[in-house]
Amino acid sequence: MIEALVDPFAYAFFVKGLVVATLAGGLCGLIGVYITLRGMSYIGHGLSHAIFGGFAASSLISVNYYLGAGVWGLASALAINKVTRSRRIGADAAIGVITTSSFALGVALLTRFGTKGPSFDAALFGSIIGVSAADVWALAAITAITAVVIAVNYRALLFATFDPEVADVSGVRVARTDALLMLVLSLAILATLTVIGVTLVAATLVIPAVVARMLTSRFSTMLWLSSLIGAASGFVGMNLSYHLDVPSGTMIVLTGAAVFTVVLWLTGGRRLVRTGRTGNRNDSDPAPVTTG
């Protein structure tokens, strides 16, 4: 039994995949807290599709995947942010138009010209076969950069997520903070796409954050809890992927979904009344102020 469990660790490709899946889960869990609390869960889904367009285009013209798809993804994220801020089109419509167009372009390019990098299926559903040492280092670097960005901008990110208008008049540069979040989100999706897959990466952003929200009402706790749940889902999912011979992204998402179901059953989802930037006011009785 134990032998069967440790057996895959003998393969270098599996160890690399396991490191990537664990890091990717933790990274997406960390960023996912901000994404879900801003009511932008759909952006992960949209951006991964947008980056797929960049992936196809960079493959076609033989440009480094991280450079080509990264620039493409960041441009898409900033375009969504700009269109949303203009308030002429809602965030959901902006994401829908910009990202699905990019995805459609990617499909058209890959169908017409083929790919020199990861296969079409690998890009859609994730695979650990093609994970290189460079991919591991790139993801480790992006995880470290994201952690530093979030730590240094902790107050600004929290304030701009909770109440952007008051944050703006309290000295927070909200537009810059939003752009920074889009940047780290694009980088995170870029680095995790090959393992998790285009169609499933959104779940790794949303599920850990939602599970963490069910377990705590404290923001700082939610941040590390979501990262931990994401990393654990990546680790367990990758192991299950090997043993069940199912694509890695699929098992990582299903592991997260299982954790979600268990926590929902245990907690009743009481804290999940609503997420996003607006919600109902509390009409309950005042909390008793006691000194005891």
Next chain:
Amino acid sequence: MNGPVNDDSSLVRVESATFSYGGDPVLEDVTLGIGAGAFMGVVGPSGSGKTSLLRLLLGTATPQQGTVTRRADVAVAYVPQLETVNWNFPVTVTECVLMARSGRGWPWPSRQERAEVARVLQRLGIGALADRHIRELSGGQQQRMFIARALLRRPQLLLMDEPTTGVDVTSRHDMLHLLGELNTEGVAILLTTHDLNGVAAHLPRLVALNRTVIADGTAREVINAPVLERTFGAPMEVLQHLGMPVVLDHYHPVGPPVKPSVSPAGRVSA
């Protein structure tokens, strides 16, 4: 009417400002000054431009015509409407107040910052609620939490959007007294409200606004039938009680008037 505090001592001054969100102007030719130590309320119907005026004063909106001048060194804090806040957001009272700390951006506040928050919460009477989730507070306690967050910035001017909406009568009374105390300590305060009687009793200066300034002066100068009719577009009855104006609510039934009927016994009933 007098337009008090429209001189060089103003912390913020709006002059002949016209502002729109792209369509018809929501504010037109508005002139208003807020002096150091001001304690004033802006009243007007929904859609009269109260929140837009706050945005001009805060600097988050710019008038298409006219000017808004803010003294260079003035620290302004803002308390939003409770209705606009996501109360399910996962923050405790302390975490919410700490958002306003001006120091480093690191996740962990300094010991000094924590002590400052504890002191402000204690002063506002919600010290024991510091570790509660924000949704567990009543409307009055939530207002105090936001005032605590604003005070952390040590403001000279505090702008509040409808702080008396959604709180009970006692909390509203306590709130206005608390604001009075802050004002005597030197914080200039401007609040918007629908609560005519509350501000008439507590605030020394009122502004009646409906797209433009209808009146600017004391409660007696602003809370009277002619001004209120021009402001709200409907006749309103005002009584004087213990030297203070009191606006009467009239009951206007909705739907067609009920015709009186005459019973066989000759009694008239509605």
